[in-house]
Amino acid sequence: MEARNHSSRTVGQGQLYVSDRRPVHLIPGASLNPDVHHRRPIDGVGSLKNVLLDEALLRPGHSEAQVEISLPDENGRFQILQIHTNKMQENSFLAPDVNLQELAARTKNYNGAELEGVVRSAVSRALNRQISLDDLTKPVDEESIKVTMKDFLNALQEIVNAFGASTNDLEHCRLNGMVDCGGRHEQIFQRIMLLAKQVMVSNGRQLVTCLLEGPSGSGKTAMAATLGIDSDLPYVQMISAKTMIGLSESSKCARIVKVFEDAYKLPPSIIILDDIERLLEYVAIGPRFSNVISQTLLVLLKQLPPKGNVLVIGTTSKVAFLDSVGICAAFSYTYRVPTLKTEDARRVLHQLNVFSENDIDAAAEALNDMPIKKLYMVVEMAAQGEQGGGAEAIYSGKEKIKISHFYKCLDDIV
Numbered sequence: 001m002e003a004r005n006h007s008s009r010t011v012g013q014g015q016l017y018v019s020d021r022r023p024v025h026l027i028p029g030a031s032l033n034p035d036v037h038h039r040r041p042i043d044g045v046g047s048l049k050n051v052l053l054d055e056a057l058l059r060p061g062h063s064e065a066q067v068e069i070s071l072p073d074e075n076g077r078f079q080i081l082q083i084h085t086n087k088m089q090e091n092s093f094l095a096p097d098v099n100l101q102e103l104a105a106r107t108k109n110y111n112g113a114e115l116e117g118v119v120r121s122a123v124s125r126a127l128n129r130q131i132s133l134d135d136l137t138k139p140v141d142e143e144s145i146k147v148t149m150k151d152f153l154n155a156l157q158e159i160v161n162a163f164g165a166s167t168n169d170l171e172h173c174r175l176n177g178m179v180d181c182g183g184r185h186e187q188i189f190q191r192i193m194l195l196a197k198q199v200m201v202s203n204g205r206q207l208v209t210c211l212l213e214g215p216s217g218s219g220k221t222a223m224a225a226t227l228g229i230d231s232d233l234p235y236v237q238m239i240s241a242k243t244m245i246g247l248s249e250s251s252k253c254a255r256i257v258k259v260f261e262d263a264y265k266l267p268p269s270i271i272i273l274d275d276i277e278r279l280l281e282y283v284a285i286g287p288r289f290s291n292v293i294s295q296t297l298l299v300l301l302k303q304l305p306p307k308g309n310v311l312v313i314g315t316t317s318k319v320a321f322l323d324s325v326g327i328c329a330a331f332s333y334t335y336r337v338p339t340l341k342t343e344d345a346r347r348v349l350h351q352l353n354v355f356s357e358n359d360i361d362a363a364a365e366a367l368n369d370m371p372i373k374k375l376y377m378v379v380e381m382a383a384q385g386e387q388g389g390g391a392e393a394i395y396s397g398k399e400k401i402k403i404s405h406f407y408k409c410l411d412d413i414v
């Protein structure tokens, strides 16, 4: 984006002034530099599109200053949403169920323009409800126009953020929500949360890397996604093999490098490298893997960001392989996400509330040493009942899973 010499606009609530001589480029990135030659105010937020500038525009001598604007944090998003809904609130167009704080939490990685888009989309949904397609001349009853929380949530599906993973993508990694899996899982979560805080407050350039390893289905991706959602770091990006199916090695490398470069521009940030062995195209026969992607990751995991702080969270269920190609050593911290022990399984079953009190201990005993994914699979299978179709009664609490049927399902799965 380019603010030409005679433009006069504002950046957020502050003012940015540019020289008469050369243009200033605005990029979604780090904070405003007050040392820019001051004269005329420019409106950054309105004109801020998610466009990364052509290198040619950034060459020395072309522009006098390059100003990078970071994505708003949760508080900033709340304020932006407030600004865009103020008038609606005053005129009672907002339904009482609209919770801007919740919306701010769900719009991680959204910039100001995208948040405005969400509000506009929600408003148009509310207006559409008032228009009768049978009689377009019918006057709209203004009193009954109400923008509801549902309108906002639907708008979030329509207006997706161009930078980083959306909260919806991250929520997709934990479709069952997050239940308490016991002290060992909690301890790992808290440790990485501390790393995220360290990245958030540190002033220097820091690359903090941690690897979550453990058996398949033990909840590594869900934990990494929850860290992305719950931490205060405004920019979260996820690199997973499922978004790169069919791409060549070089295209995959280019994508991975691009994510890191974007993260360097928007610090402090989190990059989740999900299922690293899948990213490396590992197969046990041979064994084979992509050395090009492996080398790319090694370089990125060891290189300090040019500025700001980045937290990289990797997940893998093939730690021995990653160790043999030197990727484990590139991570500063490694945590093992374990399977559930009997007491952890008991805790999870209590929360699911699908067994009678008398059967919980026996069911938990049978689930010892099982990854959470398998626990959910067996419980879901057993909840269907012997004849099928019983899940609704079980999950609504009207009935409980029969332990004998549960054992049969367990035999099928293990």
Ligand SMILES: Nc1ncnc2c1ncn2[C@@H]1O[C@H](COP(=O)(O)OP(=O)(O)OP(=O)(O)O)[C@@H](O)[C@H]1O
Pocket (backbone or CB within 6 Å): 173, 174, 175, 176, 177, 178, 179, 180, 181, 214, 215, 216, 217, 218, 219, 220, 221, 222, 223, 275, 315, 316, 317, 372, 373, 376
């Ligand atoms: N704490 C939790 N509460 C509820 N569900 C969970 C929890 N942790 C994980 N799950 C669920 O278990 C399933 C498997 O989790 P996840 O994909 O995170 O495992 P993983 O260790 O990354 O597996 P893989 O190594 O195969 O990728 C997912 O459906 C996820 O929603």
